[in-house]
Amino acid sequence: xxTDNNLxxxxxxxxxxxxxxxxxxDGIDNLILQIETGKIPCLKLKELPDTDIIEHLHGISFxxxxxxxxxxxxxxxxxxSDVTLPTSLLDSSIDFLKKVQEKMLVPIFIFTNEDxxxxxxxxxxxxxxxxxxxxxxxxxxKEDLLTKxxxxxxxxxxxxxxxxxxxxxxxxxxxxxxxxxxxADFYKYNPSWVTVLKECHKDDGVNIAAELMxxxxxxxxx
Numbered sequence: 333x334x335t336d337n338n339l340x341x342x343x344x345x346x347x348x349x350x351x352x353x354x355x356x357x358d359g360i361d362n363l364i365l366q367i368e369t370g371k372i373p374c375l376k377l378k379e380l381p382d383t384d385i386i387e388h389l390h391g392i393s394f395x396x397x398x399x400x401x402x403x404x405x406x407x408x409x410x411x412x413s414d415v416t417l418p419t420s421l422l423d424s425s426i427d428f429l430k431k432v433q434e435k436m437l438v439p440i441f442i443f444t445n446e447d448x449x450x451x452x453x454x455x456x457x458x459x460x461x462x463x464x465x466x467x468x469x470x471x472x473x474k475e476d477l478l479t480k481x482x483x484x485x486x487x488x489x490x491x492x493x494x495x496x497x498x499x500x501x502x503x504x505x506x507x508x509x510x511x512x513x514x515x516a517d518f519y520k521y522n523p524s525w526v527t528v529l530k531e532c533h534k535d536d537g538v539n540i541a542a543e544l545m546x547x548x549x550x551x552x553x554x
Contacts, residue, residue, distance in 0.1 A: 340502075341498070344372075344391055344504075345373050345374070346374045347392055348374050349398060353377075353378055359474050360474070364376065366477075372393055380421075380424055380428050381428075383431050386435050386436075394440065394487075395438060395439070395440045396443060397429070397440060399444035399451050426454075426455075426458045430460065433468065437500055439487070442455075442471045443473070444471070466495060467494075510552055511552060514551055529543075
């Protein structure tokens with residue numbers, strides 16, 4: 333499948349969460365290079381962000397999460413990580429994903445060096461995956477994605493065969509483009525267009541807010 337055909341599905345910033353960023357040339361760094369080669373800007377994080385950041389993730393392209401994050405220095409005592417930390421971090425990843433899914437529907441790619449079946453089992457157990465149904469989470473071995481262009485081939489194929497995700501990303505693309513064009517045209521025509529419309533509606537004695545919304549909606553969808 334041609335990468336160029338579906339790059340519009342991935343407009344927006346990609347959020348990459350992987351503790352090996354910058355130190356795994358044959359892993360996450362390779363995948364980031366493929367993403368950036370597709371002209372998609374990346375927000376690169378080496379640990380899970382505070383869940384408050386989720387409110388600011390609307391409109392992103394996708395989230396790429398490493399399944400097995402390792403403890404950072406603040407989670408270790410004397411440089412030695414506690415044996416319970418990996419499980420704790422896994423629980424944190426699951427909690428983060430649940431909070432993301434509560435707030436929005438966005439593609440979540442889990443590219444991992446772990447066994448894909450075990451990851452799928454854990455996500456199903458946590459009710460983040462529904463067996464035999466389209467899902468917003470796509471699991472794939474990092475090793476299978478290292479060939480140039482392979483990353484987008486795989487996620488394009490996944491999206492194309494996942495109707496809810498395909499419609500969502502296509503809708504986002506068309507709506508974002510129409511919205512940008514509409515407001516740019518309005519502003520180019522008259523920077524004070526909102527005031528002009530409000531005055532017109534005031535003279536008509538109608539609900540100004542409702543009429544303004546209707547004007548924008550009708551022009552947007554046309």
